[in-house]
Amino acid sequence: MNSKEAVLSAARQFLGFVNRSPSPYHAVEECRTRLLAAGFTELREVDKWEIKPSNKYFVTRNKSTIIAFAVGGRYVPGNGFTITGAHTDSPCLKVKPVSKKIAHGYVQLGVSTYGGGIWHSWFDRDLTIAGRVVVKNGSKLEHKLIHVDRPILRVPNICIHLQRDMNDQFVFNNETQLAPVLATCVQQELQGPANQDENKKEKHHPIITKIICDELEVKPDQIMDFELMLADTQPATIGGALEEFIFSPRLDNLLNCYCALEGLVNSCEGDTLNEDPNIRMISLFDNEEVGSSSAQGAASMLQEHVLRRLSSGGGPTAFEEAIPKSYMLSADQAHAIHPNYSEKHEMQHRPGLHEGIVIKINANQRYASTAITQSILREIATRVNVPLQDFVVRNDSACGSTIGPIMSAKLGMPTVDIGAPQLSMHSIREMCCTSSVLQSVQLYKGFFELYPEVFASCDF
Structure with a gap:
């Protein structure tokens, strides 16, 4: 042993x-x-x-x-x-090629489901983005990794007062009810994210583009494409009363x-x-x-x-x-x-x-x-x-x-x-x-x- x-x-x-x-x-x-x-x-x-x-x-x-x-x-x-x-x-949620979503005063991120995930477990978690970005540096295309080390996204649950049968069956639509919240339009307007190329603005909200640019220290027009996925910000840990489990x-x-x-x-x-x-x-x-x-x-x-x-x-x-x-x-x-x-x-x-x-x-x-x-x-x-x-x-x-x-x-x-x-x-x-x-x-x-x-x- x-x-x-x-x-x-x-x-x-x-x-x-x-x-x-x-x-x-x-x-x-x-x-x-x-x-x-x-x-x-x-x-x-x-x-x-x-x-x-x-x-x-x-x-x-x-x-x-x-x-x-x-x-x-x-x-x-x-x-x-x-x-x-x-x-x-x-299994994870991946950022869509065109991810910009605005709904009822919220800035959201369009995501696709990848694999056979237990998607209800993604609700009410502190989420971030991670993956890779292809950046143009002069005449070269470079592969860069990105992992934003702070919670920037959340898929909030509907309160039980508005869905009384939630504890009997929790059913939701993966397309319309699994979109994470990134910000509010009010706060976004107050802070005024930097302007950027119109094509990029159409595909992705300026907030998410700015986060990527700040992390990689690049300009918006250098971003050629990316493959990003959502990830939980809570780190893996040893757990259990007798320290016998891995929660991860x-x-x-x-x-x-x-x-x-x-x-x-x-x-x-x-x-x-x-x-x-x-x-x-x-x-x-x-x-x-x-x-x-x-x-x-x-x-x-x-x-x-x-x-x-x-x-x-x-x-x-x-x-x-x-x-x-x-x-x-x-x-x-x-x-x-x-x-x-x-x-x-x-x-x-x-x-x-x-x-x-x-x-x-x-x-x-x-x-x-x-x-x-x-x-x-x-x-x-x-x-x-x-x-x-x-x-x-x-x-x-x-x-x-x-x-x-x-x-x-x-x-x-x-x-x-x-x-x-x-x-x-x-x-x-x-x-x-x-x-x-x-x-x-x-x-x-x-x-x-x-x-x-x-x-x-x-x-x-």
Whole structure:
């Protein structure tokens, strides 16, 4: 068992990561910073790669997806890949391309729903904006991150006196009743935001444009475009009477992004990489919450392109030889048993907090786990002393999915779906146990170090 001090230390380090990652772009930049500090070399897709054994690299796409890998000292093209996959995006409200809204004396912001969020949880929260802005600087187009570190938006509830049945059923229209308030027209007129280009004024209110310009120290006519999302200003924290919970936004799925990154980096600190015949890899994709069908999503050709480049030089069938020697952990959060809704779980499969990482299984292949891939993971988990739990959804309930089935089908790669148990999935504030961070890091580190040996012992 891990000590409470070790568990809390790992959990608090994760809090720093998630608090600095209010958008996929911030999450990837945080990963990039940590990888550079750990001695990884950044590659560009447009360049020719010269990959060497015992060296470490990473590449990004769209600034929202990142693939990092450490090349085993005994790697030759045609050998396998040891991969942990996760996703950088979470359900949120995104600023519309034309966001200016004026209604009954209020300045509001037009937003779109992204993913399958629990949208009522966004009401009465202190919100801000975060994301990226493309800025023109002379003849250059520059990519800049933005995170306004103060509450500037709120989606207010209707008072119960005007909607007496609110506690019986809270129903609202996502288009007309989910628009956040930015300011009042009275105060805006008193303060008189700076004038700006008429086209910008038509698309976005001068208040939001001024906030962006002030944050980035640019002029309105330098802003070419942006992708901004709303985020809660309340930071992630350790909670519970016994300090055993994490209360946080974006646990799904920044917890696995962080733990996969830590597992990879930690696995490279000793001598095991020099003796590894495989390439160790993490693949953190954008757009999982909306189906992964994008140039930077798990359904794209990105993963295959990277694996083929790393297999080049090993003959015409090196890539095809590598795939059956490879194995992927599809790491995405899992549903813990809810004390107030226990009937929603299949009675023999009720994952609990502090009880280990969850293997997700579905007879209809909504998850990619098989008896073979599960057995390999169980052997690794036993060796690193990380407990596992099983989960299947009830036959009368719909089952979500992950990048696992998408990538295993596209690549033909053996895959197992796993995740840490949590509550409040897809809420603006989610909840998991502190144990999950250290357990996940230990499991992923052990996976990177032990998979080639376990695979060699398999007689199938």
